[in-house]
Amino acid sequence: MLSENLLFQVATFVSLIGMTLGWRGVMTKYAGFYDLPTAWNQMFWGIIIGMVYATTYYSSLVDPYFKLIAEIEGAQVPNPGSLLIITILLSVTVHMLLRRERVRKGGSHPTSGWALGLAIGGMTSMVLIFRFLQNEESLFSARLLLTVAAIAVIMPRCEAMITAHQGFMMLNGRKWGAVFRSTTWRIGLLVMIPYSIANPFGWVFIGSMMMIVDPRIEDWVWASIPKPARRRLRRIWASNEREKRSIKSLEEE
Numbered sequence: 001m002l003s004e005n006l007l008f009q010v011a012t013f014v015s016l017i018g019m020t021l022g023w024r025g026v027m028t029k030y031a032g033f034y035d036l037p038t039a040w041n042q043m044f045w046g047i048i049i050g051m052v053y054a055t056t057y058y059s060s061l062v063d064p065y066f067k068l069i070a071e072i073e074g075a076q077v078p079n080p081g082s083l084l085i086i087t088i089l090l091s092v093t094v095h096m097l098l099r100r101e102r103v104r105k106g107g108s109h110p111t112s113g114w115a116l117g118l119a120i121g122g123m124t125s126m127v128l129i130f131r132f133l134q135n136e137e138s139l140f141s142a143r144l145l146l147t148v149a150a151i152a153v154i155m156p157r158c159e160a161m162i163t164a165h166q167g168f169m170m171l172n173g174r175k176w177g178a179v180f181r182s183t184t185w186r187i188g189l190l191v192m193i194p195y196s197i198a199n200p201f202g203w204v205f206i207g208s209m210m211m212i213v214d215p216r217i218e219d220w221v222w223a224s225i226p227k228p229a230r231r232r233l234r235r236i237w238a239s240n241e242r243e244k245r246s247i248k249s250l251e252e253e
Contacts (some may be wrong), residue, residue: 005136014148018117021157033229042112042115049120050120050123050124053123054124062128064076064078065078065194078080087190090120091166091180094117097112098112098167110223111224112167120159121158128155128193146203147200150196150200154204157210159186163182166178169181170179
């Protein structure tokens, strides 16, 4: 078994890859047209909140669940009340962060939410991967690689989706409705993650849900971009498209 220090470094590295993929897949497309400093500020808060959230989630729900299915003596059923409290507290905390003056001033709720969610999800994936590696006897198996990769990619992106949608709803005036809906989605996510670790078929279900929601992400991020910037961005995209067509026509000749 590798040392805990090395396992922690591996977990950190892999979770950072997942966060990077989540950032590049969405935020880089609109780089320069949204409030980037505020988004980075939200990532800072997300890292702090995410560590508290992740450790509480693991100790109160994930660890009892695996002890239960392993039929360890004295294991107890995870308390549903803890799940409800954790998700409500996180949703309310996200609400408070996304209603700060610097976020409301620029209407950057969805992009700030995406950055905040990536950081929270990234920290959660780091804790889960570290604990998962810590409890594995063999670190060289297809199941382990699949599980680590799935946690690293899915957890940050799913949390970013939930938080960005919460920000989008807040931007449209549905503040406490956003808290209720995000709490519901987080409950589903926190239940499915440990289930999927034990039963890999669960990753297929989570991936399917992500594919259904994924086309809506651009609409949420687009709502954060000021109208003058939208016009400039459309002109840039149109110019790039014309340039691609002209290059293609020259190559065909």
